[in-house]
Amino acid sequence: MNTIVVKLIAQRLALGILLLLAVSVLIFAGTQILPGDVAQSILGQSATPEALANLRREMGLNDPAWQRYLSWLGGLLQGDLGTALSNGQDIADSLGGRVANTFFLAFWTAVVAVPLAILLGLVAVRYQNRWPDKVISGSTLTAISLPEFFIGYLLIYLFAVKLGWLPSVSTVYDGMPFIDRMRAIALPGATLTLIILAHMMRMTRAAILNVMQSAYIETAELKGLGGLKIIWRHAFPNSVAPVVNVVMLNLAFLVVGVVVVEVIFVYPGMGQYLIDHVAKRDVPVVQACGLIFAAVYIGLNIVADVVSILSNPRLRHPK
Amino acid sequence: MADNLLDIHNLKIEATVRPPGEKPRDITIVEDINLSLEKGKVLGLIGESGAGKSTIGLSPAGYGRGGVRITGGEVRVNGRDILQSGARGLRQLRGKEVCYVAQSAAAAFNPAHRLMDQVIETTLEHKLATREEAEARAVALFRTLGLPDPEHFGDRYPHQVSGGQLQRAMTAMALCPQPDLIIFDEPTTALDVTTQIDVLAAIKDAIRETGVGALYITHDLAVVAQIADEIMVLRDGAMVEYGETRQIIESPQQPYTQALVSVRSIQHRQQTPAESPLLSARNITAAYATGLPDVLSDVSIGLSEGQTLAVVGESGSGKSTLARVITGLLPPREGDIEFDGRTLSAALKGRSKEDRRQLQMIYQMADVAMNPRHTVATIIGRPLTFYFGLRGEARRKRVLELLDEIEMGPEFYDRYPAELSGGQKQRVCIARALAAEPKLIICDEVTSALDPLVADGILKLLLRLQQTEKVAYLFITHDLATVKAIADSIAVMYQGRVVRYGTKSEVLTPPFDDYTDLLLSSVPQMKVGWLEEAIDSRRMASQGH
Known part of the structure; x- marks a missing residue:
């Protein structure tokens, strides 16, 4: 590690934290602008004006906005996400398990999808414009063109209904054995993999093809190296940065964009929880979910930036 | 014949070209090449760009760039026809x-x-050694190569x-x-002249010590004369002459080879500087941004009307930065520029249209200095409209006159840059600069990207235009042969400073300062054995110290 890299990474981290703060302001402001009154929605239409005023005072709704923002933020920093309006439960408690479920699904999907996408990209480059390339490009494009609910129901029909290999409903619960858990997420995981594969694979292919024009690829060819070795050893290390960026965008999608897939497979993740509470106008829950999504997005993009920095030998080993 | 390392018979190489809007078709780029190389010998392949020297040079590796492929003949390496050996x-x-x-x-x-x-x-x-052995071998080679x-x-x-x-x-x-054959493809062309001599000597020593055979591809006859046992001269994919190095250099048989050997025969009589110079840059110090180190320090030069000042130096010496300062693209930190009796504004923004008209520029890369979607007429015509308001028939007449001046006919009027050769492109750039009727043209490495014979033509044109138009040139180059050919005065730059400055005869007459001496003695001479003499005299000089 050298000072330039440390400085660049520290810069990215600081920027990320700043960005997250800005997002929290936006989320807070956005929910304030929305019409309706929290006290009113808790007590209902029949509440007396005195009861409303009491509750408002109790909840601190009469304080200026910046004071309420600061106390919300202070709570967040201590892990207190507030209380859900609809059922009065602590948000952190009920959200915790769901976040873990969403991350579990995202993690195992990524473990399968990312290496697969990169491998397919490498193979597509190796057989550029020949049939393996065309098959890979064609099939991944088809997969991304189909809506995720269609792919989801198709997989359920095939593997759950016809073949009966896997459960159609992805129920998971605490203390579930790992193997059963994996069986439960197999179908939603496969659906998500098919959706994100094409984007990552095409970016890998394009980034490597870009590098394949370089003089050092010719050097490698004239060294007598084989096709895949040239691509893996000489082209891929120089095309990491764009690939990582796309991979991170797709990983972010796995966390923030899984709503439809979670609903199809009745998977108890964060997306479903969010949808439920948006319908109930449960502002604190929406705020908490929004913030978690933002944190995931910003975090993954920081990782992408850091990997790009580390993949550059000029920064890693200055003169 | 079985003993030969390399035998090439009737080599034919074709390429597929895909002109836009037309059917792809095959063209022959190399035909009827025969050569052989014994173990431990060096064969020089020489020619201009497009002569097919790299294409032929890569054939022993069975390799073709782009759509190039070997379609006929035999290429035998160690007695085996490699064209039959397949991908594996x-x-x-x-x-x-x-x-x-x-x-x-x-x-x-x-x-x-x-x-x-x-x-x-x-x-x-290729499993030729273990990692430890290979690394030991590499370290030994690093040592051999200095x-x-x-x-x-x-x-x-x-x-x-x-x-x-x-x-x-x-x-x-x-x-x-430890191969049997190495293909050197212009290995020193991208280097500065003072670096080139060391690399050349290192390569030559390494070839001699390891006994490897080599194909040495270059456009520079003086370089190949130092290293090759035999030379093959190529032109347009065909052989022109093939013989011992000494014979090719000292008694070339073919007219084309003779032209290559005698290139740079331009004679230019040096003019004496006038009392009051057209351009004088005084005590210029410049950096690319505040806080960055100075790229130019205390540079002062002068240039008289209708004369040529050559600014010569290696990459990083600051010569192109000096051009940027004079054109106003980079305002200097200190110093001022006087032009035609008035002080020019440091920044381009402060200069009048008239100031800009009188000071034009020609660049190294002619093809990127022109808009590829403009015709020659538009490229040359634009400054005519911009500076003189010429339009219609008057503009057309003037463009044709200018085309005539650069020795190109009216048939080029409607052509696009892509339809021109490298030399023709540079001529169009010259015409565009001349169209403004400037008093000074800054020529930034204008012949560096051109083949020697084409470059010679451009230099002759520039000298003739100087006679007729009385234009002054600030000629930036790293090539001392060009300097000798056309300069009236010379400024030698090194690390942002002018280390030697005066008329051509003053600068090129001993005693030299150390750097100018190094620079002058590094320029390859068209003579067998020059490299050894130069290295020896350098060793003696360093022992003498």
């Missing part, structure tokens, strides 16, 4: 029997890996060493698997 056979050949040294080592090394890993990669790939700190040189990444060192590392990479 070629991989066995490349890097084991035949290795390659590219023109730009900076681009040919992978930026992502340490030098050592790249240098020994082939040796390991690289600094050979024990640890391989730990560095390509961007951490200089261009000359990279070129030597590339030679080490080619030598490491």
